[in-house]
Amino acid sequence: EDQVTQSPEALRLQEGESSSLNCSYTVSGLRGLFWYRQDPGKGPEFLFTLYSAGEEKEKERLKATLTKKESFLHITAPKPEDSATYLCAVQAMRRGSQGNLIFGKGTKLSVKP
């Protein structure tokens, strides 16, 4: 069964304190791994797509990496506005699939000034 597990469930950082969020996955053929940011009461906001092991993507203070079993979202020198829940999701290679996403439960990040 395709599955996504994120850790930790919650992470509290001081402003400027860098850290990493983990997403481990089991999937029958990976089509793509996606990172989203979700603010309270809002829909997921797209951040990155990664397709193959070794791939990296960066956006401002965020950097996503991918291996064959997991992905990391590295946050460098975070600011309070980075506080949100970060969701990881995978798409499986499946005949007829139109790209449905399998989500993890997310990591709730709080950055204190």
Place this chain on the structure above:
Amino acid sequence: EPEVTQTPSHQVTQMGQEVILRCVPISNHLYFYWYRQILGQKVEFLVSFYNNEISEKSEIFDDQFSVERPDGSNFTLKIRSTKLEDSAMYFCASGTGGSGYGYTFGSGTRLTVV
């Protein structure tokens, strides 16, 4: 920046009633999705829609649910005879490609069944 628009933002309905959740996807997108998120739980896939038909659906999407694209702009999710356990945030999403592509989510409709 183009966005996916969902209405209403919050709907309260009595158990057993029918509800229709509405979405206006981004205009040049071809793939449409509904997801739901029960409070404190994962975002879960319900259904994908392409070329005016359902292309994939999850076990959650049973006969109680239906989707429609009644015109060139709207995409609706109908829930017949709502149950208490249907209370959740429902997200619509749209994208330019299918498998392998990311897509844009709306802000959601919070459905409360009482």
